[in-house]
Amino acid sequence: MNLDDLPIRDDLRGKTPYGAPQIDVPVRLNTNENPYPPSKALVDDLAEEVRRVTGALNRYPDRDAVELRADLAGYLGHGLTPDQVWAANGSNEVLQQILQAFGGHGRTALGFEPSYSMHPIITTGTSTEWISGVREDDFSLDAGKAAAAVAEHRPDIVFLTSPNNPTGTALPLETIVRVLEAAEGMVVVDEAYAEFAREGTPSALSLLPGHPRLIVTRTMSKAFAMAGTRLGYLAAHPAVVQALLLVRLPYHLSTLTQAAARVALRHRAELLGMVDTLRRERDDTVSWLRGKGLTVADSDANFVLFGKFPERRRVWEGLLARGVLIREVGPPEWLRVSIGTGEEMAAFRAALEGVL
Incomplete structure (x- = not known):
């Protein structure tokens, strides 16, 4: 027997798994x-923290990662509070939870390609229809054309990436605002590489006040050099976080993951150095x-x-x-x-x- 012999969903047939x-x-x-790699000081601090928390590994972790979310809010700044931040196992799980809450059968998601290839993969995996928008020849995104595509297709979720993977191009805030003005659904700005942006490049985090349907996603896998930790997170209106609580798996973020991420945040000056x-x-x-x-x-x-x-x-x-x-x-x-x-x-x- 092979994969074709199994009764998998029709929209998954012929697909190939993601992976470099x-x-x-x-x-x-x-x-x-x-x-x-992390310094000896960070490794030692992490080892001590792991020793501290392993005594309670017979218990489930903090289901809502309250302390970690408070630390992440402090790192992001922009006046964010813990109830505006959510964390999961890598930014991909964050994206999956967004699609589970706001996508699904009969709903659509729009992205502008070439872009992060996991966006359409996770979209399909959550039974959401993917709509592919286009970029300019230099991989930039024309604000007027992007807003027009959103107005035409009326997607439930719009994906923007800044900086964009695999092209590296960042988005002006004006482009994000035009899309927000045209969108009826949620707008996700994927900022996985935000820390590497050139000086003076603004973050979509500054747009959160007044835009309750905006979600900004981040990760600790890149600039924080913690890819092995698998910690992604988002900032949004508190109501968005409440929506994600409806679909997140119970105790999804392990005690060890939460501990490692908090240690990394304590050492952020070194890591981001x-x-x-x-x-x-x-x-x-x-x-x-x-x-x-x-x-x-x-x-x-x-x-x-x-x-x-x-x-x-x-x-x-x-x-x-x-x-x-x-x-x-x-x-x-x-x-x-x-x-x-x-x-x-x-x-x-x-x-x-x-x-x-």
Whole structure:
């Protein structure tokens, strides 16, 4: 028996699971992780916290993660209170809960592609219809066209991404406002890479007052270098959080996850201290790639989309053969490289020169 023999839902037939290749190579630059591991001080603090909480592992965790949500609200600022913040196992579970609460059979979600490929995957998984909007040739989003698409399709959920994955482009607040004005349903601004945005780039968090149907999602997997913790979160009107309580699984966020996330927030100055280094490395990578005559999308994230390669698989395989793994994702003829350490980026440049 194989998958086709099982009575799965018709809208799942022919689909492939999400996932970047997991290949053991010297330089892995394909999943947008922070390349700098936590310090000994953070590890020691986390070990002590785990020792403290393990004595109560026979009990369920705090079902509503109250202390963690208070810490997250303090980190985000903007006058947010704990009842405006929600957390789950990675931002993907946050997105899934949003779709469970506001999507479903007979409802639609609209996103502007190319964008984060999990948006349509989770949308389909929650029996919500996906509507694909389009971006400009430079991957920007025209505010007027975006608002017109929202007005035309009247989706129950609109997904915006800033900075956008896999292109790296950030959205002006004016574009988000135009979409909010046109939307009848919920508007989700995915800010997974917000900490990497260039200085002066505003966050959609500033728009929360006066926009009760706006949701801003974040993650600790990127700038916080805590991808292994799996902690995502959102900020929204308290009523939105109350809606998510209706669909969240009981005790969904483990005691250990909550503890690890709170320790990371206590050490945020250290963890976020590497953001400027990664920004500089990103900007240097953009300049170097353009110096090689390649086309590069402007990036506010910790990755760079570059091309164009009529045979991008050949380029990807050539880099892999030289011990460098990047991502074959996004529009045809483009490749995406995550920003690593200085040594890793030097290896990427040497390998790409060899391929070119």
